[in-house]
Amino acid sequence: MRKIARPAVGCITATALVVGLSDCAVGPNFKRPTPPAAADYGSAPMKGEIASGAGADGTPQKAGTDVGPQRFVAEMDIPAQWWTLFQSAKLNGLVEQAIKANPDMAAAKAALRQAHELYLAQRTTFWPSAQGSFDAQRFKNPVNTLSNPSSLPQANPYYNLYTAQLSVSYMPDIFGATRRTVEAARAQDDSTRFQLEATYLTLSSNVVVTAIMEASLRGQIAATRRVLELQHQLTEKVRQQRTLGTASNLDVLSQEALEAQSAATLAPLQKALGQTRDELTALLGQLPSGEPAETFQLEELTLPGDLPISLPSKLVEQRPDVRQAEENLHFASAEAGVAIADMLPQFAITGNWGSTALAASDLFKTGTGFWDIGASLTQTLFDAGALLHKHRAADAALDEAGAQYRAAVILACQNVADTLRALQSDADALKANAEAARAAQSAFDLARKQRDLGTISLVAVMSAEQTYQQAELALVQAQANRYSDTAGLFQALGGGWWNRPKGSSL
DSSP: OHHHHHHHHHHHHHHHHHHHHTOOOOSOOOOOOOOOOOSSOTTSOOSSEEOOSBOTTOOBOOTTOOOSOEEEEETOOOOTTGGGGGOOHHHHHHHHHHHHHOHHHHHHHHHHHHHHHHHHHHHGGGSOEEEEEEEEEEEEOOSSBTTBOTTSOOOOOEEEEEEEEEEEEEOOOSSSHHHHHHHHHHHHHHHHHHHHHHHHHHHHHHHHHHHHHHHHHHHHHHHHHHHHHHHHHHHHHHHHHHHHTSSOHHHHHHHHHHHHHHHHTHHHHHHHHHHHHHHHHHHTTOOGGGOOSOOOOGGGSOOOSEEEEOOHHHHHHHOHHHHHHHHHHHHHHHHHHHHHHHTSOEEEEEEEEEEEESSGGGTTSTTOEEEEEEEEEEOOOOSTTHHHHHHHHHHHHHHHHHHHHHHHHHHHHHHHHHHHHHHHHHHHHHHHHHHHHHHHHHHHHHHHHHHHHTSSOHHHHHHHHHHHHHHHHHHHHHHHHHHHHHHHHHHHTTTTGGGSOTTOOO
16 A cells, blocks of 8 residues: 555655646735935935034034034944944943833744744745544444344444544645735734834834933923022022112012912923833833932933934835835735735645555555545636725725825934934024023123122022023923934834844844
């Protein structure tokens, strides 16, 4: 029987491979979309320097100086760990901690493992499947029947039957349904990989921006406290002047009210700082009780001087969300082919080889073997239009994926353009706020001296005081905006994931 089995199984395998090599895949062949031909981002700045009129950290400089401007550098590549450009060991450590412990990252990694295993499982459909089986049964024949009449000596009605069998089946990929299904699974695998990259980029950017927000709030709180200290000193002087008769009760009450109003602004800032710390803790994958020990101040961060600029044609290669949308389009294209193949005849090749005997020890002996080989063709003749509607649905899904890809490209270019405009605006705002803060501080100092000499009214001093307070807060916010929008540019350009060392994993 073994001599018979070898040509039977070999015939099945050979037939399957010949048919598989001669197949074709129906449906559209996916082609990567043509990258945008635009050479810029409209009127958004892409060249030259953006000077702030302040130091690299936003510290106000003397009039006429311009230290540490930022420069747009065309086609500058982005390091994989772009946040290290802010030169903060504490920030680097928190980003790495978030990447390791954040549950969104863990979920994205698990989704990628799942998608990859499903792709590998789908690839096995190219090959024949073989199943082995062993069956043991016990039977009892009827008595007093034609096959066992009562007039004959009574035979033993009980017997055993053992069957060992190998079954081989194969679905020839005549019209490419298998190839398109595997293609779709591969596209899903790649889409999930870019989804992981997008999660990685979003998480690292959120940690950086949240740290900058914390630094901004701490700066605003410190500025408010500096102003409060000056206001308290002025309040005490006004009270002394009232004792001397040079100030009225109205003057004292007005100054006390102004000091109280400034003090009232501390609570919202402290509330925002606490919530920002909670957000940072959550990004690190910790409960609020696991708040990190690290704190941030703006002066501890270094503003990157060189800013990368990528053309739209290169941007679509860098942005994980655009690449994910492209793979979703690839998946929809393959599924359209599967829908067409489902409408065509389905072929199958099957074969069986085995042995059956009344005793297990007699299996595979001469005369106990059997084999068969066959092929089948199945064509749906009537399904009330189900396959046709599924085909139309697949075409609609392909159109939807194409529109979503175009939307992703437009959004990516918009993000870059918005960030470029924001950086230019930040530089202008920081320059204006730095000059305003210098002028306000000088005016307030001069007003206090003139008030001590009695040459101006208390109303003028309080007006200078309010202007100084507003200028201090506006300067800190302008500094923070420049840092945040710099981080936003790196995020908008894709974050440099393509420069991660080969073989390294997230």
